[in-house]
Amino acid sequence: MFKNFFITLFRNFSRNKFYTTINVVGLSVGLICTILILLFVQDELSYDKYNVNHERIIRLGSDFTLSGKRDRVATSPLPFGPTFAEEFPEVEQFVRFQGSGRQQFKYDDKEFYEEHIAFVDSSVFTIFSFPLLKGDPKKALTQPYSIVLNETLAKKYFSNEDPIGKILLVGENAAYTVSGVMKDLPSNSHFKYNAFYSMKTLESIRGAEQFNSQQPISFWSFNNYTFLLLKENSEADAILEKFPAYYEKYMKELGDQLGVSYKLIIQHLGDIHLRSQLQWDAPTGNIKYIYILTAIAIFILSIASINYMNMATARSSKRAKEVGIRKVVGAQRENIIRQFMMESISLTVFALIIALICVELLLPLFNQLVNKDLTLSFLDTPEVILFNVILAVLLGLFSGSYPALYLSSIQPVFILKGRNGRGGANGFLRKLLVISQFTVSAMMISGTIIVASQFLYMNSMDVGFNKKDIVVSVIRDSVLRTRIDALKMELKKNPNIKAVATSSSLIGFGGSKTVHLYESDEGMQQYALNFNVIDFDYIDLMEMDILKGRNFSREIPSDTINAFIVNESAAIKFNWGENALGKKLQLGVEIDGVDEGGEVQLGEVIGVIRDFNYQPLKDLIEPMNLIVSENPDYRRNLHVKINSENRKETLLYIQKVWNEFCPNMSFGYSFLDDRMKENYEPEERLTWIFSIFSLISILIASMGLFGLSSFMAEQRTKELGVRKVLGASVAKLVYLLTREFIRLIVIANIIAVPISYWALSAWLSDFPYHISIGIWIFVVTLIVSLVIGLFTVAWQSYRAASSDPIKAIKYE
Amino acid sequence: MINTKNLIKVFRTDEVETTALNNVNLEINKGEFVAIMGPSGCGKSTLLNIIGLLDNPSEGELHFNGYQVENYTERQRTNLRKENIGFVFQSFNLIDELTVFENVELPLLYMKVSGAERKRRVNEALERMNIAHRAKHFPQQLSGGQQQRVAIARAVISNPKLILADEPTGNLDSANGEEVMNLLTQLNEEGTTIIMVTHSPSDADRSHRIIQLFDGHIVTENMRQKL
């Protein structure tokens, strides 16, 4: 039985190479996309799950509202760790991470800048599964000035030496003893740390008393990532329930004074990568993209599967005779169903084998696209492979079901009479299938257009300043910060350098925020306002527009003490209307009448600046305040506006000057517009993914159309011959053959419009600055589908229409 | 063996109603060789299909081997058919993708006969039809007469008690037709009941009895002397 079945199968396939090829290629390509997407999704879902304890690890975040402005951050105050462990019996251990920024490491003659380093508590290695290759996980981070490097860094600085006990110089004056080497963190870790300093170091820098202080003020600075390991069978919700009492005890008093309301955020470690939407979080994935990709995979697979159904049923009149004969000699309906099901399953399994091979070959490219390190193997990803085998079988069952049910229902008497029985009956369904394929394709095309346009828009929209040709560099050297004026002078000697300025926050990446008091009819009111500390050249360099009042001026020394420039949004928010100039504003507030950091600054508004996007474009412009200062501490970011020509020479010149001023730190730079693009990396990636996958879906759909049209042309050869003999022109015949398909494609596009509109509006609504969905998008989509569809169908039709009519008439 | 009472078959297509059989009463005994004749469109094939359990009558009774079968489901008809009835058609109706051997083997596959047994019986049947040397060929590689012999081999492979032949010589030249008729006659002599539709009087001469159909009615039944 099996043998006979496979014989028919292979003979059928080899006698219909054309259709078999179209089917196998379509199914393979569909499966390739699915496997790739699956690998991607599986990797995204696996984030942080490598931690043995991941189900018991939670992160504490903060949700606070200060004068009407709500912030949700991934960080929490320093004392949370120890006090939570004390107050909540559910907590077994805690660990805190405090990022340290870029630092220069030095050992012997090896000297590099390193990033992704944090101060952490020594419990890190018991809570997380970060295996140590060298050193004792329990003791490695218990001493001040000890450091644990990952394998890569250890190799980089110590090659083959044993790093344990070696002294590593960090920054200008710190010396750390290497106390451990850990394995590089896996790529599916939301942590990107390369090295850990012991938290004890911070304690010894700040002094134990201040560091361990449980003074109210320590609870209101959110600068740590706090993770808790819960005891077995403990629920995180229990902590949330009991938190109000904790708040009462430690935080309420000062909170009420500051006018802040606070809510604790608890996130499970496994949710951080995909479901965290907090500020100050590591760059994370997005569950939405997982949904989008999964939908794309389903789309592509269904297009491929429809191809199979279409062609199988279109060719049913050819298979009908076989079915009839089998039935006459004793086949029951289920024998026939089984035969056709097995046929389609064999085909999909065959396609799966091809797909697996192709995935293996394509993975390096795909990894580049998604910036991952995915692998496909029975060892690493048995579930993916198993899943795909099941998927292929299901796909086979699904694709085969309609042809099988249809063909097996054919009555033998119909066929044996030489009639095709219900040959036309499945015409409607076939049309429906073609329509659904092109509906999906049209949705993918519109999706591509929208995503790409949105991406372009964000890159090119008017952000309120000119981001072109600005070289930015972080100034870490505190000596250099004091010599900025001299550096500026030296740089400006080069005619290709147009301006130089510094600021405390880098534009496009948000800024600092602190409580301000602003003048209102009801006296001074509190507001948490963003601010950026700039120098006198900054506004001119950025080519920002001052709408009212004036820029900061060197000629007016008091500007550094009591002058503010606010943006339009601030003027509106504070209800200042047209009269913003001269309004009182105070940066910072005294706590209990004491100016803690000596940073309170009272002054008045001297200018209103046109709104500019100092935050990523995912955020609307919020009120902000610009301050000018000569305090070197705020000169963190250097901006050099250069001529767009001679870039190379200019950069070399900047580097030369930098090295003169700061010989012990090398010059690291980037262009501002490139930096800002990083903010839209997910969108850029999505653009690529969309374009590629929509191209593929159209390709598969057209392949199906190609097969279908050649089949129809073949079927109508005789009719065409007769028409031709009677005088029809080739053009007329081509029109006759293509008309139907054009209609189907147009209908598909009409169906796709509302669905695309709905889905894309939903996607766009996440962006405060977004394009609008114009009619043109759907018109372009229609034209693209029509061109592709026509191109596919026309060739077959032309061939059929221009063939010799005599031959055609003889055709049986 | 076969007994029909007031058999009626009506085909409905959209608006047209065709009465293909109208009150057909018929009795065919075991071992008989019956020829059905009549003008084109008079319902010969329809009758044969109903007797062969490929189709159900619209009205009337059909008794097959003592069972009353006119209301059988497709499944029941198939079960009865595959054990008892072999078919031979004008257009041979072999499966193009299968070899001669595989075509003949087909009925046994659906009867779940073991591999070795199948092989023995197929070879025997091919031997008998004098076509064994073509076992590995595909139908298109054979002449019409050879194809019809393969079809007869397939019809007899399950040792059916009844063979239904619908114009078995219609697509053959006289020599090949003659040969096919010889085979059928021989089968009948060995005890198989045969009902054959034909337009050829000389083929009909081989039968014991000729049933004349006209417009769905039996007009005459000619008993003939056994040769």
Ligand SMILES: Nc1ncnc2c1ncn2[C@@H]1O[C@H](COP(=O)(O)OP(=O)(O)OP(=O)(O)O)[C@@H](O)[C@H]1O
């Ligand atoms: N499936 C069907 N649907 C509609 N009408 C049918 C169908 N099958 C047969 N008929 C009609 O029933 C009548 C009898 O047809 P049948 O095939 O039995 O004739 P026949 O005697 O075998 O003719 P021929 O000698 O040409 O083979 C004809 O009028 C035919 O058109």
Ligand SMILES: [Mg+2]
């Ligand atoms: Mg007939």
